[in-house]
Amino acid sequence: MANPEQVVVLGGGISGLACALRLRQLGVPVTLLDEGERPGGLIGTVEEDGFLFESGPQSFQGTDLLLELIRELGIENELCMADARAPRFVLRHGRLQKVPMSPQAMLGSSLLGAAARWKILSEPFRKTRTPTEEESVASFVRRKFGHEILEYLVAPFVSGVYAGDPEKLSLRAAFPSLDEWEREYGSIVRGAIKSRGKGTKKGPPPLCSFRRGVGTLTRAMAARLGDRARMGARVDEVRKLDAAGCARYQVNSVFEGRGETLSAHVVVVATPAYVASHLIAPVSPTLSHALSGIAYAGVAVVASGYYANQAKAPLDGFGLLIPRSEEHRTLGIVWNSSLFPGRAPEGQMAITSFLGGATDPEMVEKPDETIVAIVEDENSRILGIVGQPIACTVWKHSKALPQYNLGHGHIVEAIREGESATPGLYFAGNYLTGPSIGMCVEQGFHTAETVSTYLKSDNLG
Ligand SMILES: Cc1cc2nc3c(=O)[nH]c(=O)nc-3n(C[C@H](O)[C@H](O)[C@H](O)COP(=O)(O)OP(=O)(O)OC[C@H]3O[C@@H](n4cnc5c(N)ncnc54)[C@H](O)[C@@H]3O)c2cc1C
Structure with a gap:
């Protein structure tokens, strides 16, 4: 086996790319392996007969962190922002109804009946208490706002973000701010207003893409990694190496039909959870079991x-x-x-x-x-x-x-506990802190920073 790699990142979706790029910025040598032909995982732009189509995300929220990354990659001239006033619609009784985006719009909205609109507008004056047991999104919305708001506003939104079932999704895991606002203020609307007051008073981040599609971002990230990002390399398993003083892990992969083995001090698994569960089974059956619990x-x-x-x-x-x-x-x-x-x-x-x-x-x-x-x-x-x-x-x-379903928080806790008990093995991915591109990048960066600290403390960095 050749000299050990400092860090090997498995998976070149946005989470793995973000982690590898941040490690590179921190001066940590990194190799990324991905089984796909192109980087980006779920993010993929294709051009066909003059049309530009996206295989996964169609846009992303331009959070400060993402906009900074885009500037750093030198692709800010490619960025385009959607008109913040672009209306969103919900179908009701076969007709397109505008989603009200302000209290004034809510008053005149024909999406919801008068009773449902009143429930929203009067919510700040009706303090409620969070139940002790974990609650589903559906049960929370029914309790606070009633069935009509669940059916015509929240459930369609939940489909749009998680492709999820509100009866199964955990409020605490999928929408932690809502849970927190009810706990702290007894009201969602009051919590939202207060949290905006605490922040910079900026509006929500703009909806962005690039002239040549969302894939511009992941292409630029992979280009920055150069030959350290190896596409077409399917990882089959990660094993633990026992020899003291040497690398901790062995990564077995297949590249162009040939088996390859890398040894590494640190492995970051940035594949989907069900793949991660399979890859790390030889290292930790407990961690593998926890990862397999994510639907x-x-x-x-x-x-x-x-x-x-x-x-x-x-x-x-x-x-x-x-x-x-x-x-x-x-x-x-x-x-x-x-x-x-x-x-x-x-x-x-x-x-x-x-x-x-x-x-x-x-x-x-x-x-x-x-x-x-x-x-x-x-x-x-x-x-x-x-x-x-x-x-x-x-x-x-x-x-x-x-799916951030009921019990998701416990699964993530078990993954984090397993991670702490397995030095040099880390996880990144959209199943940990949120599925949006912004959350994946934030989390990938955070994992990279944790890895860098670990390497320094282990005198390897
Ligand atoms: C249809 C759809 C629409 C979406 N819309 C939006 C949106 O509008 N805005 C938004 O912010 N987010 C959106 N998302 C969510 C967001 O796109 C994803 O959560 C995010 O891209 C996931 O990135 P990831 O790196 O965690 O995972 P992935 O993109 O799944 O990356 C995992 C990588 O691991 C690699 N891999 C897997 N197995 C192996 C193996 N054995 N060896 C080597 N490599 C392996 C894969 O090739 C892949 O590249 C959408 C998602 C979908 C599916």
Whole structure:
């Protein structure tokens, strides 16, 4: 075996790339291995017949940390920001209803009935107490706001972020601020106002992408790592090395059909949890068991290109979410070409439909043709689109997003305990602190900083 690597990062999605890049910034030599042909994992942009389609995330919130990373990578000129006033819609009784974004808009909104609107507006005056046992998102919303708000506002939003089932998602794990605000102030609205007062009074981060798609970010991150990021390297297992004074771990992988072995002082596993569980089983069966407890939901993504005049009215806005009670299979549709420039040729439009999720697990099992037929039919019934798309691409992510279900907090605690008991083995990924791109980067950076401190304390850094 060659000289040991200082750190090997397994997985080149945004979490692994962020961790490897931060290690590099901290002066720690790092090698990243990913089984894919291109970096980015779930993030992937393709250009087809003049359309720009995204296989996973369609945009991201430009948090301060992400904007700083983008500047550091020298790609800020590529950045585009969506119009913050772009309306979002929810389908109710077959009609698109604007989501109210302010108390004034709430008063006149036709998305919710008068009683539901009153529940929201009067919430700051009704103090409630958090139950002692862990609560699901659905039970929390029913208790505080009633069923209509759950069905037409919260459940569709939960589908949009987690592809999740609100009856199973843990409020504390998936939306920790809501849990905290009720605990501290007895009211969500009051908590939100107070927390904004404590901060910089800036509005929410802008919704961003790049001229050439979200993949610009992960391509630039991988380019910065240069030949330290090795694509096409499938890791099969991580083993512990016992010899004192030498590297702690052995990473076995397959590259271009040949088995390869690396030894490393530190291994950061940044694959999905179910892969991590399998890879580290020889090192710690306990950790492997904890990781295997994280459930995933599958998502089918269908990107479609049409002539603009195929829609009965211009699609202006972010897009729409569709409550399950509307009895469609589509969970939501993003109107890409209304949000960002360069998504479709002149006179044409690009939209992306999402199907499946925790409440419709069979969808990702269906053949592509069936999924496309469902999308064409529903695009016609919901948006009034006439005729076939001129371009269409389907991605089926059978395990797309980790579910922050009831008990998730205990699983993460067990993973963290296992990590502390296994020096030199670390984890990063969207199942730990949040699935958004911003959270993955923040967490990848944090893991890198912990690794750097560990190496210094072990006199290896
Ligand atoms: C459909 C969809 C829409 C989304 N929309 C948004 C959005 O609009 N905004 C937002 O902020 N977030 C969004 N997200 C969430 C976000 O994209 C993900 O949470 C994030 O990209 C996950 O990054 P990751 O690095 O943790 O995992 P992944 O991207 O899954 O990366 C894991 C990597 O591990 C590699 N790997 C796996 N097994 C092995 C192995 N054995 N050996 C070597 N490598 C291996 C894979 O190739 C992959 O590159 C969306 C997610 C999905 C699925």
